[in-house]
Amino acid sequence: xDPTRRRLLILLPAAAAAWKYVLAGTPEAAPxxxxxxxxxxxxxxxxxxxxxxxCSRACTEENDVPEGYYRTWIERYHVADWKIERxxxxxxxxxxxxxxxxxxxxxxxxxxxxxxxxxxxxxxxQVCPVGATFVTPDGVVLVDKAYCLGCRYCVQACPYxxxxxxxxxxxAEKCSLCYHRITKGLTTACCEVCPTGARQLADLKNPKDPIxxxxxxxxxxxxxxxxATGSKVFYNGMDGSVR
Amino acid sequence: MFRDIEHLIRLAVVMAIVLIGFIVxxxxxxxxxxxxxxxxxxxxxxxxxxxxxxxxxxxVCEACHAEVVEQKKVGRHVVIPCETCHAAQGRHADDPASVxxxxxxxxxxxxxxxxxxxxxxxxxxxxxxxxxSSGLACDTCHQPHRPKIEAQAELKRPEARR
Numbered sequence: 001x002d003p004t005r006r007r008l009l010i011l012l013p014a015a016a017a018a019w020k021y022v023l024a025g026t027p028e029a030a031p032x033x034x035x036x037x038x039x040x041x042x043x044x045x046x047x048x049x050x051x052x053x054x055c056s057r058a059c060t061e062e063n064d065v066p067e068g069y070y071r072t073w074i075e076r077y078h079v080a081d082w083k084i085e086r087x088x089x090x091x092x093x094x095x096x097x098x099x100x101x102x103x104x105x106x107x108x109x110x111x112x113x114x115x116x117x118x119x120x121x122x123x124x125x126q127v128c129p130v131g132a133t134f135v136t137p138d139g140v141v142l143v144d145k146a147y148c149l150g151c152r153y154c155v156q157a158c159p160y161x162x163x164x165x166x167x168x169x170x171x172a173e174k175c176s177l178c179y180h181r182i183t184k185g186l187t188t189a190c191c192e193v194c195p196t197g198a199r200q201l202a203d204l205k206n207p208k209d210p211i212x213x214x215x216x217x218x219x220x221x222x223x224x225x226x227x228a229t230g231s232k233v234f235y236n237g238m239d240g241s242v243r
Numbered sequence: 244m245f246r247d248i249e250h251l252i253r254l255a256v257v258m259a260i261v262l263i264g265f266i267v268x269x270x271x272x273x274x275x276x277x278x279x280x281x282x283x284x285x286x287x288x289x290x291x292x293x294x295x296x297x298x299x300x301x302x303v304c305e306a307c308h309a310e311v312v313e314q315k316k317v318g319r320h321v322v323i324p325c326e327t328c329h330a331a332q333g334r335h336a337d338d339p340a341s342v343x344x345x346x347x348x349x350x351x352x353x354x355x356x357x358x359x360x361x362x363x364x365x366x367x368x369x370x371x372x373x374x375x376s377s378g379l380a381c382d383t384c385h386q387p388h389r390p391k392i393e394a395q396a397e398l399k400r401p402e403a404r405r
Contacts, residue, residue, distance in 0.1 A: 033292075035280075035288070047364055048364065049364075050356055050360075050363045050364065050367055051360060051362055051363060052355045052356045053355060054327050054355070057330075058298060058326070058331070061297055061298070061330065061331045062296070062297045062298055062331065076362050077362070078362070097355075098354070098355045098358065098360075099360055099362065101358055101359055101360055101371070102360055102361050102362065103361065104361040105361070109361045109362035110362050111362055111363075131277070131281075131282045131283040131284070132283070133283075134280075134281055134282070134283035134287075135281075136280070136288050137280055142287065142288065142291050144283060144284050144287035144290075144291075146284070146287070146290070147283070147284055147287065176291060178296075179288075179291045179292050180291060180292050180293065180294035180295070180296060181296045181298075183292040184292075184296065186296055186298075186300050187300070189296075189297070189298045189331075192298050192300055192301070192324055192326060193298070193324055193326050193327040194324075194327070195322070195323045195324070195327045195356060196322075196367075197322065
């Protein structure tokens with residue numbers, strides 16, 4: 001068995017493949033849930049939103065979000081006549097306690113719920129220097145708390161302002177699309193409590209999900225489409241003034 | 244051709260030790276699941292997914308509280324999930340005997356949705372609570388599970404009951 005060049009060339013890739021397998025470890029099987037069978041997103045129907053703040057309150061309760069920080073929040077838009085480029089936007093306490101009664105000043109008034117857009121090509125995961133944030137194979141942007149350094153690159157990179165540093169853990173935090181719920185067959189906490197159905201969890205890989213029919217029959221938009229982030233939070237009936 | 248190769252062997256030994264040291268250190272430091280799905284710790288996905296839900300979900304509530312489901316059927320609040328008003332009841336669902344839901348304050352709760360606001364959709368029922376009830380709690384007149392006042396009278400008619 002002399003080490004000819006031919007033998008070596010055969011052995012090297014095999015050894016590399018074996019080494020890669022050793023590094024990766026054995027894949028963990030989650031019972032009944034296949035990562036490859038899902039591709040999560042959300043549908044937000046702006047004409048249905050009443051700004052009650054249930055989603056933001058539920059999110060805080062479900063995910064133990066520290067006070068003054070929001071994984072999801074609601075913005076109230078007031079677009080005065082002739083001022084579509086300069087809308088007045090407010091979100092007192094993330095809309096958690098509802099919104100103060102407002103006079104009808106004319107113009108356009110509406111609520112816009114916001115959350116992580118779970119971008120397919122997310123800018124936040126690209127800047128992480130240690131691989132502590134990532135897009136899962138089922139399309140959810142998550143943070144690995146054990147690996148996060150708290151360097152804040154991702155907080156700056158998110159064009160939607162959806163990330164913050166948790167003051168207790170000093171790690172990056174964001175909407176996880178209630179990953180601990182959706183992998184168990186439940187919907188997210190915000191979608192669970194929405195009284196008008198303005199928020200709906202969508203599984204884009206599930207052919208039976210009503211999202212497909214909805215996307216076919218409605219003109220939906222995503223936030224900041226010019227940034228090509230591959231956002232998967234679809235807004236129906238969104239005004240052009242929404243930032 | 245290579246007669247004095249001793250120094251080359253020594254160099255090779257040093258390089259081999261460094262390489263083995265690097266490989267051992269790397270495999271000790273890098274988590275085993277790193278790179279399983281991409282440039283991150285694959286086990287983190289299962290860790291995030293492992294947390295217990297706080298909100299039970301309305302299907303769980305409806306399994307026990309069938310009488311409320313019947314009440315809600317009559318009114319427009321039929322579409323509203325239980326925990327929108329009753330807050331997270333996952334702990335109550337796990338242990339219904341010892342964990343009881345809190346009593347709700349309708350004056351605060353109803354207003355969150357129904358207080359007049361120009362940004363709300365025009366078709367959504369809204370009131371100015373100061374004018375509408377002058378401070379009375381909403382459940383003085385309305386039963387929150389079937390809020391329309393006529394609906395309660397209708398419920399008493401046997402043909403509407405079913």
